[in-house]
Amino acid sequence: MSRPFEAVRRELAGNIRELRLAEGLSQERLALEAGIDRTYISQIERSVGNPSLLVLCKLADRLGADVATLITALAHEEAPAPVKAKSVKD
Numbered sequence: 001m002s003r004p005f006e007a008v009r010r011e012l013a014g015n016i017r018e019l020r021l022a023e024g025l026s027q028e029r030l031a032l033e034a035g036i037d038r039t040y041i042s043q044i045e046r047s048v049g050n051p052s053l054l055v056l057c058k059l060a061d062r063l064g065a066d067v068a069t070l071i072t073a074l075a076h077e078e079a080p081a082p083v084k085a086k087s088v089k090d
Contacts, residue, residue: 006047011073013047019063019070020045034062 020030020041027045031038035058043049044059051059053067060067 008071009047009050012051012071013045015065015070015072016041016059016063017045019065023063030059030062034058 020027023030025033027041028038030036031041036055040049040051040055044051044055056067056070060070063070
């Protein structure tokens with residue numbers, strides 16, 4: 001089953017932001033090192049921008065990931081919330 005476009009774009013936005021922060025990069029530094037305009041990084045992370053394959057490849061390369069990782073839902077986002085154990089009264 002395919003995922004809706006907006007869901008993929010939100011996952012892309014979150015994954016890029018998470019990877020960028022894990023690398024300790026500002027949007028400006030990521031943009032400079034990837035050869036992309038800083039405002040475009042902001043647009044992508046806000047799910048406003050619709051990056052080309054070339055831009056995705058540049059970002060993935062700088063972030064040490066592959067393009068598939070950028071657009072794939074992260075495991076912790078798919079996991080169900082933990083269920084609280086019910087207390088047993090004596």
